[in-house]
Amino acid sequence: MTKNIAILGGSGFVGSELCRRLTAEGHKIRVLSRKLASATAISDLPNLTLHHCPEYSVSELTQATQSCDVLINLIGILNEKGRDGSGFDAAHYTITQNALQACISNAIPRMLQLSALHADVDGPSHYLRSKGKAEALLNNCHDIDITIFKPSVIFGPGDSFLNRFADLLRFTPGVFPLACGNARFAPVYVGDVVTAMANSLEQIDSYGNSYELCGPNIYTLKQLVELTGEFSGHPRWVISLPPTLSKLQAMLLELVPGKPMSMDNFRSLSLDSICGECTPCQTSLESIAPTYLRK
Numbered sequence: 001m002t003k004n005i006a007i008l009g010g011s012g013f014v015g016s017e018l019c020r021r022l023t024a025e026g027h028k029i030r031v032l033s034r035k036l037a038s039a040t041a042i043s044d045l046p047n048l049t050l051h052h053c054p055e056y057s058v059s060e061l062t063q064a065t066q067s068c069d070v071l072i073n074l075i076g077i078l079n080e081k082g083r084d085g086s087g088f089d090a091a092h093y094t095i096t097q098n099a100l101q102a103c104i105s106n107a108i109p110r111m112l113q114l115s116a117l118h119a120d121v122d123g124p125s126h127y128l129r130s131k132g133k134a135e136a137l138l139n140n141c142h143d144i145d146i147t148i149f150k151p152s153v154i155f156g157p158g159d160s161f162l163n164r165f166a167d168l169l170r171f172t173p174g175v176f177p178l179a180c181g182n183a184r185f186a187p188v189y190v191g192d193v194v195t196a197m198a199n200s201l202e203q204i205d206s207y208g209n210s211y212e213l214c215g216p217n218i219y220t221l222k223q224l225v226e227l228t229g230e231f232s233g234h235p236r237w238v239i240s241l242p243p244t245l246s247k248l249q250a251m252l253l254e255l256v257p258g259k260p261m262s263m264d265n266f267r268s269l270s271l272d273s274i275c276g277e278c279t280p281c282q283t284s285l286e287s288i289a290p291t292y293l294r295k
């Protein structure tokens with residue numbers, strides 16, 4: 001059945017893929033965005049409209065989501081401007097709170113939230129704690145049918161994880177020193193993530209549930225960087241730094257504009273980003289990543 005779906009963060013990497021999937025399935029999509037110019041990848045999709053929400057405030061969200069059947073929140077940041085966690089709280093917790101309020105005001109019965117594996121109010125980093133606070137808020141709401149998705153790192157054309165390493169490797173001659181090289185991940189394909197989200201719209205048994213999303217294989221960060229070098233045509237000798245040097249690298253990179261790595265990322269990496277008992281998604285890194293990393 002065709003639904004009116006509001007998507008927060010629909011202009012991003014996962015959001016663009018989700019918009020393509022949902023419009024292809026015939027749904028009417030409203031993408032809410034702080035900067036309409038950042039949504040060029042999706043602006044030509046049929047049955048999709050863009051709505052300017054500079055603050056993602058309750059009033060903006062309530063206005064923009066009138067008569068919607070579903071609200072999907074994809075908003076997320078990996079780094080904040082400061083270091084005290086307030087930027088993470090604003091992006092992950094406050095906007096979720098505002099979105100929930102908009103759902104209640106507009107009687108929107110269904111909400112999907114894209115969170116992160118190991119999000120927890122007691123997690124080791126501001127990123128994981130703020131995502132965990134948002135989950136706790138949603139888990140306490142019983143007026144709306146909510147489903148939460150908790151992926152490991154997501155790969156696919158336009159990802160910021162493998163593409164960032166590919167760019168770094170291209171400009172690093174010979175040896176690549178890597179912080180936290182032993183951290184483990186189960187990368188999941190963006191196509192599998194959006195399939196899980198799109199399918200859940202009609203799955204009553206997903207209401208009130210959370211799902212971890214992992215790919216079929218587990219890799220250390222060092223293996224992932226080595227594979228990225230191989231796939232992108234810039235193989236390098238990757239050296240995994242010991243914990244003290246990893247921390248030092250994170251402290252220094254936090255000072256570089258754009259924060260290629262931060263102490264908060266370092267703390268998140270203290271937990272392996274791998275799933276517990278979930279059934280893994282099927283698409284392998286090896287079947288997709290070479291197609292977009294080799295430019």
Ligand SMILES: NC(=O)c1ccc[n+]([C@@H]2O[C@H](COP(=O)([O-])OP(=O)(O)OC[C@H]3O[C@@H](n4cnc5c(N)ncnc54)[C@H](OP(=O)(O)O)[C@@H]3O)[C@@H](O)[C@H]2O)c1
Pocket residue numbers: 008009010011012013014015032033034035038039056073074075076077091095114115116117151152153154155160161
């Ligand atoms: N990519 C991964 O590997 C991965 C892994 C685990 C979990 N996740 C989660 O999946 C979701 C989507 O990730 P993604 O990779 O698609 O992210 P993305 O490409 O960075 O897109 C996220 C969107 O959030 C909005 N946004 C960014 N900073 C914001 C801020 N400070 N305040 C308000 N809105 C802001 C932006 O939308 P506008 O500029 O249009 O407003 C942006 O398009 C996020 O919640 C992320 O935490 C991603």
